[in-house]
Amino acid sequence: MTLFAADDPLRLSCYATRTGKVRDAMREAGHEVLIAYGNGRHSFIGMNPAWWLTGFKQMGPHIAVILPIDGEPSLIVTPCWDEERASERSVVGDIVACEPKAFMATVASELKRRGLSAAKIAVAGGLQMPRDIHEGWPETLGQKPADADQALSDLARERDEWSLKCTRHAVDIAEKGYDHLLANSRPGMYEHVVAGNLESYVRSLGAEDNFQLMSASQHNRSVHMPTNRLLADGDIILGEITPAVEGEYIQICRTAVFGVPTALQQEKFGMLDEALRAGMKAAKPGVPVSDVVAAINAPISKAGYEKYTVPPYMRTRGHSMSLGSMDPEIATFSGHVLVKGSVFVMHPNQYIPDTGYFMCGEPVIITDEGAKPLTSRMGELGSIL
Template identity: 55%
Template sequence: MSATWIDEALRTRCLARRREAVSDSLRAKGLDGLIAYGSGRHSFLASNPAWWLTGLRQIGPHLAIAIPLDGDPFVIATPAYDARRIAERIGDVALTVVDEAEFIETVRRELDRRGLLGKRFAIAGGVQPRRISEAWPAMFATPPQAGDALVSDIARIRDDWAMACVRRGADIAERGWANALTTAHPGMAEYELAAEMEADMRAMGAEDNFQLLSASQHNRAAHRASNRILAAGDVLLGEVTPSVEGEYVQICRTAVFGEPTRLQQDTFALLDGALRRAMAAAKPGTPARDIVHVMNEPIIAAGYETYTKPPYMRTRGHSMALGSLDPEIAVDSDQILLEGMVFVLHPNQYIPETGYVMCGEPVLITRDGAVPLTARMGTLDVIPA
């Protein structure tokens, strides 16, 4: 690949270890194998176990990797014209590449010739096309079990390859925002700035970018860029989420066109302090819901308890991992933080006097708490007006 930062040996080792970890989990659960399916759709709102286990960013509508305990893993992928690239990306794993119409029958045939149709399998793949989801129970003698949690429980602890992608993504996000601060100016449309950021981050190696970018004199919330014209006194909100090798990373940022008011500075300091308190408390073994309470305490003490709850606030953080969406930092979460988890932590908040303000960092859970994966935590940035 042309990307010079990629360590192919590390990538190959980690993909093999992931498949080994899945096999160990299958054995412990008394199952005979797992099929991880990919529909070709990818976002940070859903995990992608097929990509996580193959390292393949598919362009076709169907991808499956089978990991049987009795035998070696094998992949069935679409479309047929992409066979050369697919083979390069998955390495030594056995591969069959077919057109869309042949996918299900090819999967069935490859399982049958290995004597696997009578085995106890699990299926991972999240939301699937109806035709695909209905094919699995019809294919096996024993209806397969749900396998998404099996993959998620492994993937929620980031391995070295995932961390390399995450760190690369964090760097791209920071540089993308820094470049936006020098590009933005009064008279520019929001969508023009969003387009500049999109092109900039893709040039740096992001294959995708979920981006909220909006400005107002008094923001009610962050949203996708519109045709609104940026003006002096605006508060610019940025939720910047590039993806590198399928791993999304998010930063949340706020900037003011012109000199910030004392009230704006105080509001940002309040939220930044809440974020830092939550990071210090986010140690292994801590319930995710406790982090919400720690983050909310100074905001509530400042008189804004109403605004720490829906509809003003939904969650205080969330994972966007390729293989797992754990944890979600929410008041109703029963998840426990584990060393090696990575997620965005953000006290993004509406404050009546100043409007919506954003600050948030991707963090890694360590024994000493959450450490930021950014080189510099967000500040209340200033854009000359």
């Protein structure tokens, strides 16, 4: 299902602006041609530079945008049978289709055809290039290309209006999906049936993809993929719902109880909610993410759970999952600094020995006043009666 028309004026305007910004960055870096590669895996933990520049979700294993500093870009698509769909969805009009085995040779021939073989070339592949492609560029191009991944990621960190339109639609799907889960889950159902129902529902709302973890236990050690376990009264059900619209993934993290939550469960979830709000308040432009991590961990450590705020009990306090940039990672080791307009999920998901693992997380956008939730309401400890 395609939610938005290819000729949506906002879509066309934002893609044109993206191209202009990339060209400005190329001039500053001394690059004359950018090759933006896409591998077709569409992972929510990896950027896709070609999709970000063209608006085209590939089905084949390779595509590449050849973007000269002046003149029209070209899009190389694999396999040949996907050319018609590329011409319908891509904002790039010059399309060349080939079979996957001929991909690198076609890139070389297109550069030659356009008189760009001797240009200074940079490549962005989103850190997801297959080994043969990554290692094949010097021979294909006749030079070792510059690495443009970080430069493109830096440009994409601040979401444009098209990205935000898609993101907000994905948030709406995620929230409706969680409401559907609460309304349609009962003790005696298999985990995988509940997860399958949720998957089907978010797809029906227009999600083109959905990364989903969903599991339940009386005392969860973590969240994981659904199994054939039967749900029971008193179970704590965990849901990480991550739909995508036009390649833009967004995530909500939720916790609910089959029955009435106990006072202890309410108390410990409230601690995580306090931690989340502290992190959101601290998350302003120019702030190192390590400061945000410290703000999130403070209420948890104060409550006596400092041991559980580090691996192996906790890996990260949030992360981006953007089509154009995977920055920032909200972890002490990342070294990232927040920028205004960036979007990511912030989640103090946490194992608590008294109650088990709880999930608590919101998609947020960075503003001068701190991180603002993109959801219509902050997550609460749910109850399934």
